[in-house]
Amino acid sequence: GTLTIHTQKRGAALGDLFGIFFEDLNHAADGGLYAELVQNRSFEFDPIDRTDYHALMAWEHIERGDGKTVITVEDSEPLNDRNPHYVAIDIVAEGDGVGLMNLGFNSGIPVKEGENYKFSVYARRETSFDVPLIVSIESTNGIIHGEAEIAVNHSEWTRYEAVIKSKATDSSSRLVIVTKGSGRVYLDMVSLFPEKTFMNRPGGMREDISLLLADLKPKFMRFPGGCLVHDGSLNPDDRDSMYRWKNTIGDVTQRPARRNNWSYNQTLGLGYFEYFQFCEDIGAKPIPVLPGGYDPHHKRMVPLGELMPWVEDALDLIEFANGDISSKWGRIRANLGHPEPFGLEYIGIGNEEVGAPFFERYPYFHQAIKEKYPDIKVINSSGPFSAGKEYERGWTSAKENKSDLVDEHYYCTPEWFLANHHRYDDFKADEPKVFLGEYASWGNTYYNALVEAAFMTGLQNNAHAVGLACYAPMLCNVDYINWKPDLIWFNNHEVYGTANYYVQKLFMNHQGDQLLEIKANGFTVPEERKVEAITGAISLGVDASAARYSEITLVNNVTGEVKTYSELSEEVSNLPDPAQNGTAKRTLELGETEWESYTLNFKATRTAGNKGFVFYF
């Protein structure tokens, strides 16, 4: 056959097509990309985050020899109002030293021989306490890998720091703080960072995970979520607040601990400044996503008359990213160490929105942004593709408001991806473009990766309609799984890309600029595979991310016999949450049959038409 490529007959530009999506689920930030090695550094873990959490999570008492201590968590004289809890160490009997130790994430605190670790702590003392703190990195059986001494000589909160060099490589060590003498000493914000972070940014990102992300050469990074953005209360001062970007910048002691809706605590140490900086460091355009004043999980909404501060958050964020240093937020950015603008081009409002209240509020954001910053591309949101009417509602709103892009999401079976290769063929070039902000086939096998590659060629070929696309979720700590599959897996000292990762890398590293006309002659197209007759056991699989079904019947088209699967219907309509179970696909046996022709009836209780519906035989 002959392939003719017309280099002068050009189609759509591919622009920023392939990028990445970062959401702090699966401990992607704390215990992941954010290089902090101490878990619960500010004693703010709380049952609000997760019912088994408490302020001394990941901490243990130390009493050496005849030592005796009482460790209490207090809040009467905090470091500041946003960081209310701290720990008091009462030295009852000094013995061979008393204090506490941190267990880190996964198997412990990972250190490498010959490398430096930056320790810091806020401390204050009672006057009777006049001996130093001994800070060490130790193996689980007490071998000291490195240590430092800190003299706490103020009765007001003061920051102390020390560098500890490790004599050994140990991925399961502990950070130990002990002291002797008498009296009381108070500690807060106990922190340990590897000196070597990505691009050597202090308080920055883990180098190994960052390098894997940088190697992808993503055109953009969508952040910080996901459901994490809009699941929360309306008051930014609440522990349970939606993700409000202004809480995440500046001095880390002033960033309030937050309930992460993925059932853990978020320190916000990885905040908006760090996100922008990281995007710049890996050459990706930042795509922040802001809450649109509506929490679809709990149906909480900002009254329309009180929406202005939320809209201002969006305008201020654009000024924070792009304003010059004479502007209020541009100056704040400069003071944080980045006088040059970050060059923001896109902003997302809402994530995977279902419910009219979001679409009532979206136009206020859209208009205000376009009025002040006409060149910023505004991304509207749709419900997940499987949500039928909610999904359509997103597109209707985007067309009415002239949004630049619509964020749509789907997690489906490999078969669905193969069947939907041509999904965007009929989308129009002059309508809002697709931002495929989350997608994945259910699995991390080579087959999944191959199918995703095939699907991505369809995205590429439809660059007239598809503006941006990113796989999700991206990162997963093996010991804290909220959702799988994921692109990259890690523990506290190792990181691996999946087969799906290498597909993404291939497409990002070799993304072209523009489509060219290609004609194929003399190639034989294989005949479509058809199922002529089905005998033997039949099973029905349903992709729960796509739909809910009930009232399933199987009709023998020859005899008219009908089998009703009421139990099955019940089970299928109550499929488990894919986030909890890793896969939503369930295959159910319908039993033996020799029928050659049958009809399967089902009633869809949550879907549009038969979209997202998959059978397995």
Ligand code: AHR
């Ligand atoms: O990627 C995981 C989750 O899937 C996201 O938080 C949410 O947008 C979607 O439901």
